[in-house]
Amino acid sequence: MSLVTVNIDDKSYEAKENSLLIDLLILHDIKVPYFCYHESLGADGNCRMCMVEIEGKKRPQIACDTFVSDGMSIQTASEKISSVRKRILELELINHPVDCPICDQAGECKLQDYYMDFGLYDSNIDMKEKVHNKKHIALGSSVILDRERCVLCTRCVRFTSNITKSGELGVINRGDKACISTVPGMKLDNPYAMNVVDLCPVGALTSKEFRFAQRVWFLKSTPSICHGCSTGCNIFIDHNQEKYKEDKIYRIRPRKNREVNGDFICDYGRLSYKNLQENRQQELLNKSNVISYEDALLELNSKISGSKNIVILVDANLYNEDIAAISNFSQKIGAKLVCPTECYFDDSFGDDWLKSDYKCANLQAIKNYKIDSLFSSDQQIDLLINFNHPSFSKFSSKQSVEFSTHKGSSAELVLAIPAYSEYSGTTINDANIEQYSQKAITTDVATISEYLSDLSKVAL
Amino acid sequence: MIILEDKKIVSSKFHIENSHTLSVAKEHGTYSSIERLFTLSSEEIIAIIKESHLRGKGGGGAPAGNKWALMPLGELKPSFLAVNCDESEPGTFKDREIISKDPHLLIEGIICTCFAIKSHTAYIYVRGEYKEFSNILQSAIDEAYEAGYLGENIFNKGYKLDVIVHRGAGAYICGEKSALLESLEGKRGHPRVKPHQQECEWYFDNPTLVNNVETIASVPFIVKNGADAYKEFGTSSSPGTLLFAMSGHVNKPGVYESEFGICMMDYINHYGGGIKNGKKLKAIIPGGASTKILTADEVGLAKLDYETMKALGSSLGTGGMIVMDEDTNMVEALKNLLEFYHHESCGQCTPCREGTGWVDTIMQNLLDGVARGEDIEKILEISKTMNGQTICVFAPAVSDVIDGFITKFRSEFESYVREDLT
Amino acid sequence: MSFNFNDDNLEKIELLKSKYPKVQALSLPLLWMAQYQDGFISLEAIQEIAKICETPMMEIYKVSTFYSMFNLQKLGKYHIQLCKTLSCKLCNKDDVLKSIQNELNIQVGESTSDGLFTLSQVECLGSCGTSPVMQLNETYYENLTPISIVEILKALK
Ligand SMILES: Cc1cc2nc3c(=O)[nH]c(=O)nc-3n(C[C@H](O)[C@H](O)[C@H](O)COP(=O)(O)O)c2cc1C
Numbered sequence A: 001m002s003l004v005t006v007n008i009d010d011k012s013y014e015a016k017e018n019s020l021l022i023d024l025l026i027l028h029d030i031k032v033p034y035f036c037y038h039e040s041l042g043a044d045g046n047c048r049m050c051m052v053e054i055e056g057k058k059r060p061q062i063a064c065d066t067f068v069s070d071g072m073s074i075q076t077a078s079e080k081i082s083s084v085r086k087r088i089l090e091l092e093l094i095n096h097p098v099d100c101p102i103c104d105q106a107g108e109c110k111l112q113d114y115y116m117d118f119g120l121y122d123s124n125i126d127m128k129e130k131v132h133n134k135k136h137i138a139l140g141s142s143v144i145l146d147r148e149r150c151v152l153c154t155r156c157v158r159f160t161s162n163i164t165k166s167g168e169l170g171v172i173n174r175g176d177k178a179c180i181s182t183v184p185g186m187k188l189d190n191p192y193a194m195n196v197v198d199l200c201p202v203g204a205l206t207s208k209e210f211r212f213a214q215r216v217w218f219l220k221s222t223p224s225i226c227h228g229c230s231t232g233c234n235i236f237i238d239h240n241q242e243k244y245k246e247d248k249i250y251r252i253r254p255r256k257n258r259e260v261n262g263d264f265i266c267d268y269g270r271l272s273y274k275n276l277q278e279n280r281q282q283e284l285l286n287k288s289n290v291i292s293y294e295d296a297l298l299e300l301n302s303k304i305s306g307s308k309n310i311v312i313l314v315d316a317n318l319y320n321e322d323i324a325a326i327s328n329f330s331q332k333i334g335a336k337l338v339c340p341t342e343c344y345f346d347d348s349f350g351d352d353w354l355k356s357d358y359k360c361a362n363l364q365a366i367k368n369y370k371i372d373s374l375f376s377s378d379q380q381i382d383l384l385i386n387f388n389h390p391s392f393s394k395f396s397s398k399q400s401v402e403f404s405t406h407k408g409s410s411a412e413l414v415l416a417i418p419a420y421s422e423y424s425g426t427t428i429n430d431a432n433i434e435q436y437s438q439k440a441i442t443t444d445v446a447t448i449s450e451y452l453s454d455l456s457k458v459a460l
Numbered sequence B: 001m002i003i004l005e006d007k008k009i010v011s012s013k014f015h016i017e018n019s020h021t022l023s024v025a026k027e028h029g030t031y032s033s034i035e036r037l038f039t040l041s042s043e044e045i046i047a048i049i050k051e052s053h054l055r056g057k058g059g060g061g062a063p064a065g066n067k068w069a070l071m072p073l074g075e076l077k078p079s080f081l082a083v084n085c086d087e088s089e090p091g092t093f094k095d096r097e098i099i100s101k102d103p104h105l106l107i108e109g110i111i112c113t114c115f116a117i118k119s120h121t122a123y124i125y126v127r128g129e130y131k132e133f134s135n136i137l138q139s140a141i142d143e144a145y146e147a148g149y150l151g152e153n154i155f156n157k158g159y160k161l162d163v164i165v166h167r168g169a170g171a172y173i174c175g176e177k178s179a180l181l182e183s184l185e186g187k188r189g190h191p192r193v194k195p196h197q198q199e200c201e202w203y204f205d206n207p208t209l210v211n212n213v214e215t216i217a218s219v220p221f222i223v224k225n226g227a228d229a230y231k232e233f234g235t236s237s238s239p240g241t242l243l244f245a246m247s248g249h250v251n252k253p254g255v256y257e258s259e260f261g262i263c264m265m266d267y268i269n270h271y272g273g274g275i276k277n278g279k280k281l282k283a284i285i286p287g288g289a290s291t292k293i294l295t296a297d298e299v300g301l302a303k304l305d306y307e308t309m310k311a312l313g314s315s316l317g318t319g320g321m322i323v324m325d326e327d328t329n330m331v332e333a334l335k336n337l338l339e340f341y342h343h344e345s346c347g348q349c350t351p352c353r354e355g356t357g358w359v360d361t362i363m364q365n366l367l368d369g370v371a372r373g374e375d376i377e378k379i380l381e382i383s384k385t386m387n388g389q390t391i392c393v394f395a396p397a398v399s400d401v402i403d404g405f406i407t408k409f410r411s412e413f414e415s416y417v418r419e420d421l422t
Numbered sequence C: 001m002s003f004n005f006n007d008d009n010l011e012k013i014e015l016l017k018s019k020y021p022k023v024q025a026l027s028l029p030l031l032w033m034a035q036y037q038d039g040f041i042s043l044e045a046i047q048e049i050a051k052i053c054e055t056p057m058m059e060i061y062k063v064s065t066f067y068s069m070f071n072l073q074k075l076g077k078y079h080i081q082l083c084k085t086l087s088c089k090l091c092n093k094d095d096v097l098k099s100i101q102n103e104l105n106i107q108v109g110e111s112t113s114d115g116l117f118t119l120s121q122v123e124c125l126g127s128c129g130t131s132p133v134m135q136l137n138e139t140y141y142e143n144l145t146p147i148s149i150v151e152i153l154k155a156l157k
């Protein structure tokens, strides 16, 4: 496809011929208001907000239905355009409460942004005249609809009809009685349902989990990779440390990556943050007694030196950096390094979109390090060292040590380690793409690499 | 008073008893174009239609031949004809006359049209309310199948043609051609975003022609008698005839075919017997509710053709005139129409969905005596926002309606204003 | 509760399938069919139609709510649909409405207690030349007067 030059607000830009004007505007951060267009859902042309002025056209045109051609000249901020947008926005607001301070979407609502941008606070919209629609309708187990806030952009509808093809949502009725609904008695219920919350440009769809838990402007977003399965969807971990409280994750959101997950994640991954912070192993335990870091290392060292047949279990969720360190370590102490992968396999989880059959984030690293994935032991194991592998309890050994993120270990020596959200590292997804997760949450607990490097000092 | 000469192309059999039956229709000349039809090629027929300057009779007045020429002939995909009998524009009730009084003329027109555009399937989209009339149409179609005029091998000419009556279910917007096709695809009647180039319509991604019932019913005359015969009627740029109609305050409301170009007042007096109860004329909505209202003075200048009506700032539309006498309350009349549009907006795009409701609400306030002077400005402002920013021309039409009523009868609206309100 | 098209209709459906390029196009004809069969359109009928049209139930449901002639609730035996649009209004449909309301003692949107009549006002019926007009179930009654309407209603009681 050939490149063309277009002129936007008296500056030149290059773009692919016949590409969508709105994409170009978004790419270059040129302000254009829009509700219904979405890169993953395409254009629908219903909100009429993305108006621009195109030289040679009498009337304003919508940017989401304009294909760029060479020499095209566009104005996005002329007085004419601003007034058209302002008037359309004003109509949008007739039946939409401007009560941002109590709206859950405040801070992430386009209506609010545009309302501020166009200075409509002095507009003479009479609240009494508004059509009052039902608020707080549970669409399913996780999503709540507030019809008063809906701008009928149909993004949520197009998601269920074109992307998940589950078709639960639709616009019913007609004219200003039109509203978003499910079939009476039926629910919005599919493994990706909660994406509609991110898609909704206003506060009409909210997540039951997150609703009013935090105001978004308090949250910090850290880029990470979901560890729910081997797809490795790109996510943001949204967290906040309130005064005198622990740093806490409030939600997980998709982070755009065209090669991996586009704009979406599955609900399982989205809700996995709960498990990330519940029931966590915080202390170091020797036979259920809390011990110090130094004592723990000494105990581990003595267990290793007293054992002949050592097996090391490694979790296929650990970062590459951990797996490398563990692999080194196992060679050094002459242990057998294994990672039975059967326990991750669940073909009822996988589908033909994002979710994969293996519920672990770094299977590829296990393969790359040629770690035995079929191991089942018939020999007597003297010492079993587990690095958070879920099948630990299936193996019996004379002695056992477990590096564990969560409580409930039956090992004699239990060493707390951070969850993936609490330190940084890389994973390789099932398409062989290496991806980086950044540390989101602060913790005092030592990482596996720290343990192993400190252990080598003790062992000296 | 001027006596007009009857000039009939599509209504010539309306007065004949049982004209809806095949035998009577045939006796009076229906299907007589078929002989010539099959001696012509697609290209020749389209050329004749172009040459006749036949214009669409569903309200837009688009030259039919040009539209037919957009159909890709010799495509691998099947092509379709969708005949628009949604007829929901207030003041319009002419297509109903055709399907109930001369359905075979429509079938004949469909045969001509489909043969020209190489289509083997035609749908007639009839508004749901017209059940009684679509029953008559369906019986005529059944008769035509029986006679071999429709079906696998029509008139033994080796051409296959199916005609299917498809009933709407109560939605004015389904008269808009792309909404009609959406509805015919089994969906909600949402107009489609207009294509960037001139092209045919699409039914399930197949090339499709949409024409009004009366347009199609005019085709046999042209095929049989040639383009020049058609152009003998009407004016040079508005040739032919239209089933004009009158309703409201006239003595003899109804549908009367007339050639284009005659004076509106002559039409009203000649066919409609003048204004009811000897009252004076106040205004006429000339071509279905969505055309801009004309004051009595403007009506005096109006001629029933596309150009004159356009010059008057209105349009010929469907030719369905709504006549209002001197006692008509314009505020109530506009409110009545705005209720209609409020009810019928498909709700797809913001300016129309929200605008139609809002202007209706403000008008109610005006009638209730709780509106301020600035509310009239507000209506005009909303009306401006509805113009030119929407997916289809429904909203711009509403805008024109509002603009016409308020600018031409402003003092009546102002008399409802309560300035003492705060 | 479940909904099944009767044998007659099942036969018609097979025929209809051959007349459209895609089975989704059958949604309006089938909604009509269901409404004739039951007097209204139940969710069960919508489910059955969705199955035949090979589409999610929502697709049929949202279609059924778009068109004003589809009734998702049971109505009176006689559905009075009086046109309220301009030509009928100019020709005194308001007087006809009053006459109906007096005769039946119900307001627009209500049904008589015996379930015989439901009163609605509808938009232009495309019969403006013979206004005021009502559609009673599927039959047009034209050129109504406050007197003629009472006679019509009386005859139905
Ligand atoms: C809101 C709206 C309603 C319309 N209703 C009708 C209608 O009821 N019947 C009709 O023939 N055309 C109607 N039209 C015009 C159609 O879109 C289309 O132009 C017409 O059917 C084409 O046929 P023609 O060229 O033969 O007139 C309507 C257009 C709009 C915008």
Ligand code: SF4
Pocket: A149, A150, A151, A152, A153, A154, A155, A156, A157, A180, A199, A200, A201, A202, A204, A205
């Ligand atoms: S709920 Fe949100 S996403 Fe869905 S149509 Fe309304 S505004 Fe758009």
Ligand code: SF4
Pocket: A226, A227, A228, A229, A230, A231, A232, A233, A261, A265, A266, A267, A268, A269, A270, A354, A355, A356
């Ligand atoms: S598909 Fe897998 S990686 Fe993506 S969000 Fe779901 S569980 Fe996480």
Ligand code: SF4
Pocket: B173, B190, B191, B344, B345, B346, B347, B348, B349, B350, B352, B353, B390, B391, B392, B393, B394, B395, B396
């Ligand atoms: S202008 Fe009105 S009728 Fe036309 S598409 Fe928009 S909402 Fe629907």
Ligand code: FES
Pocket: A033, A034, A035, A036, A037, A044, A045, A046, A047, A048, A049, A050, A062, A063, A064, A065
């Ligand atoms: S984004 Fe272009 S019309 Fe909505």
Ligand code: FES
Pocket: B090, B091, B092, C083, C084, C085, C086, C087, C088, C089, C123, C124, C125, C126, C127, C128, C129, C131, C133
């Ligand atoms: S206005 Fe009543 S039928 Fe047209």
